[in-house]
Amino acid sequence: MHSTLFAHVxxxxxxxxxxxxxxxxxxxxxxxQGSVLARQxxxxAFEGQVDFQSQYRNNSWRNVQRMAGEGLELMKCKGNGQVYLxxxxxxxxVMEAGRGITVDSKYVLAFDSTLGVGIVAIDSAVEVASAGAYNLELTGAGQVxxxxxGEPLVLEVGPGRNIxxxxxxxxxxxxxxRTQMQAPTSSSGVWRRRGATGEGWEMQFQGTGHVLVQPSELLPPTHLRGGMLGLNMRGNSLGGSRA
Structure with missing residues (x-):
């Protein structure tokens, strides 16, 4: 059997x-070390002896979901083999978590079970029900x-260089x-999604570190739910020292 498909091994x-x-x-x-926690x-595909378990029995993760309104449903992958996700x-x-990354859980595919999971809040000058006030933070030795x-863009934040x-x-x-939610316009139309300017709510970043943005303002597929996650990356990452 001959096909160009066999180049994809x-x-x-x-x-x-x-x-x-x-x-x-x-x-x-x-x-x-440890298992891999992946989006359900x-x-x-997988090969080898791999056991897939629901993470609903994990009390700490249930607390995170309850407090932050997280809808990220995880499965634990453990055993002796390889899993394709x-x-x-x-x-x-893929990046190192290091001292902390913040990321919307809608955009999390998998991470090491060795990472610590916490909750961070975005400082919002106004009440915005859909802005996602609480977010997840992943820290420690491990990857996410x-x-x-589409292909993302990494923006550097530093002294005198806010994003x-x-x-x-x-x-x-x-x-x-340091983060803060703000409206790009004072028009009353801002209370409608994208308001009178065609733009949504902005996030302002200050301090030293990096911000990862995607070339899309569309929401992920409708089954993806959740708040935001936090991570500070080293090497091929979003690393930055604490202010």
């Missing part, structure tokens, strides 16, 4: 996470795989950054 690796292509990730459970339904052909990016709709971004386009940012 698994990419060999010795790491915990390896991109097979921009939209498909291999998680090797034989590498690293994200597994497209994807989500609606979105682009996948994030999703974007504002559309809240619908923001994926993640360094936990060291």
């Amino acid at each position: 698994p990419v060999p690796s010795t790491g915990r996470y390896t991109l097979q292509n921009p939209q498909l990730l291999k998680a090797d459970l034989t590498q690293g 339904g994200a597994m497209v 994807a989500n609606f052909a979105q682009h996948i990016h 795989a994030l999703l974007t709709s 504002c971004a559309d809240a619908d386009a923001v994926i993640a940012w360094s936990t060291s950054l």
Whole structure:
């Protein structure tokens, strides 16, 4: 049998996470420590002896969901094998969690169970019910795989270099950054989605670190729910020192 399809074979690796292509990730459970927590339904294939378990029995995660309104449903992947993960052909990016990343859980594909999970709040000058006031923070030794709709952009924040971004386009940012929600216009139309200017609510970032945005202001597929997550990345990451 001959076909160009046979050029698309698994990419060999010795790491915990390896991109097979921009939209498909291999998680090797034989590498690293602990299990992998992945979005339920994200597994497209696996090989070896892998056990998939629901995370609903995890009390700490249920508390996070209750307090932050998180809708991210996780499954635990453990055993001796490799799991291939994807989500609606979105682009996948792997990074170190380090001292903290903040990211909307709608854009989380998987992360190491060794990471700490917490809740952070966005300082909002006004009450915006749909802005997502509470978000998740991942910290510690381990990696996280994030999703974007298209190729993302990483913006650096530093002294005298503040960044504002559309809240619908923001994926993640360094936990060291100070954040604030603000309206781009004083028009009464701002209370409608995108208001009179055609723009939604903005997030302002101050301090030292990085912000990850995607080239889309559209919401993810309708089954993706959740608030925001927080991460500070090193190496190939969104690293930054605490202010």
